[in-house]
Amino acid sequence: MASKSNYNLLFAALLVFIFAAVAAVGNEDCTPWTSTLITPLPSCRNYVEEQACRIEMPGPPYLAKQECCEQLANIPQQCRCQALRYFMGPKSRPDQSGLMELPGCPREVQMNFVPILVTPGYCNLTTVHNTPYCLGMEESQWS
Numbered sequence: 001m002a003s004k005s006n007y008n009l010l011f012a013a014l015l016v017f018i019f020a021a022v023a024a025v026g027n028e029d030c031t032p033w034t035s036t037l038i039t040p041l042p043s044c045r046n047y048v049e050e051q052a053c054r055i056e057m058p059g060p061p062y063l064a065k066q067e068c069c070e071q072l073a074n075i076p077q078q079c080r081c082q083a084l085r086y087f088m089g090p091k092s093r094p095d096q097s098g099l100m101e102l103p104g105c106p107r108e109v110q111m112n113f114v115p116i117l118v119t120p121g122y123c124n125l126t127t128v129h130n131t132p133y134c135l136g137m138e139e140s141q142w143s
């Protein structure tokens, strides 16, 4: 018959196993950056519109970039690409996107610019891949 302490030991071993498994895949919980009901990365929306749509934003020319990069930098490295995918939203669901359909600048054009945000010419921020690039940004590759 198993004693209570044996169960505790088993439980502790199970916890260790779970934590080890989570650490092994670097599975940071990115939920806070991918399930917010408010517009994700509002400053990056401005920056994308400025760059992809050639729309002038209020303030000095570097401001939109600076604010977007700050917001991106505040997202943990492991979650940046995921947050950008969430920011783009599915092609078929404009209501689930942080981007806006604009006259003369469709959301699809803006979506092409989003993965570039982390690259060296723009915010230069490392991602889950340990480089300043997001891979697998095609919607068919989202998991």
Ligand SMILES: *[C@@H]1O[C@H](CO)[C@@H](O)[C@H](O)[C@H]1NC(C)=O
Binding pocket: 120, 121, 124
């Ligand atoms: C990007 O960041 C890396 C690491 O901080 C730095 O060495 C590199 O010079 C930066 N590249 C650009 C283009 O700013």
